[in-house]
Amino acid sequence: ETGVTQSPTHLIKTRGQQVTLRCSSQSGHNTVSWYQQALGQGPQFIFQYYREEENGRGNFPPRFSGLQFPNYSSELNVNALELDDSALYLCASSTWGPPGDTQYFGPGTRLTVL
């Protein structure tokens, strides 16, 4: 059984640029959630994907968008990067089923916006 993987590990961009982060879900999981974690804070929910459709979104602007592919892997795209977008971006996978199902996290992508 493979765990959740994310790429790249680190990324440096400049303000106004666009970025794509990638996530491969754990074997057997069909749901992917994305989180933003600022330094010293808990993760903030961005959105969740199930069956290639967005299923719930947190308080993030439309320039944060995503995709889920038939193999359940996912992408997070951020347009018009701002300095405050600098954070650790986490992907978590789970099964779509009973409430409170456990989410398993990848190692994260550290994004720095200059």
Place this chain on the structure above:
Amino acid sequence: EDQVTQSPEALRLQEGESSSLNCSYTVSGLRGLFWYRQDPGKGPEFLFTLYSAGEEKEKERLKATLTKKESFLHITAPKPEDSATYLCAVEGDSNYQLIWGAGTKLIIKP
């Protein structure tokens, strides 16, 4: 509004000194309360899920308990390798997103 508050923000203990971390929550219809451990620069590592008041779960030196308003993570005779940030999150019945606390940074000195 769903909310999670963790205390203390940081806790320094000597090796072998037992203590507890607190997670207070306000949520509409608790589906689950989750404890994760996070090492610096890494993703959260799952520890426990608790579903109802009175439930307890244990793993090695850790024990998690749940009441209707809060959860405790008890750590017994901790070792330096237990040093990490411990995060608490809840899922309510309004949607499937997790609401997170800011975490407790635990430092165990040898």
